[in-house]
Amino acid sequence: MRTAVWHKYPKFSLLVLTLIPAFIIFQQSKITGFHDLLLSSGILGIFIAGMMYSYGFTAATGTALLLIFGQTQNIYMASLVGGFGSMLSDLLMFEILRTSFNEEIALLKKERIIKTISNAIPSKALTS
DSSP states (O other): OOOOHHHHSHHHHHHHHTHHHHHHHHHHTTSHHHHHHHHHTHHHHHHHHHHHHHSGGGHHHHHHHHHHHTTTSOHHHHHHHHHHHHHHHHHHHHHHHHHHTHHHHHHHHTSHHHHHHHHHSOHHHHHO
16 A cells, blocks of 8 residues: 655655745745835844754745845845854754654665665765
8 A cells, every 4th residue: 555655754745845835935025015024023034034044844935035135134244143043043953853854764765766776876976
């Protein structure tokens, strides 16, 4: 019995689904009310967007937010604040994220397509 892809790989499926809010946020920036609300959050919004940028599941949304903020904010201040948010997010979540995909990656290694790709790559390339 075949299981649905989203049941077999829930974290990868969630990662793909995060592209939807990023697209919506980026498209909604053309609507003045949403755009003004977003920009009114200022430095705090840039910091949060920077935190979102470094985390895989929210990277697309964080990128969309940073692009919107980049239109009106001081680029130097925004890059420092966004970079600090990204660094803090990495420090806070690295251990959790590093281990959270291990189970699914082990399961993914058993898939025929992954085995085919792995066998096509010379072993020296995998160890270097």
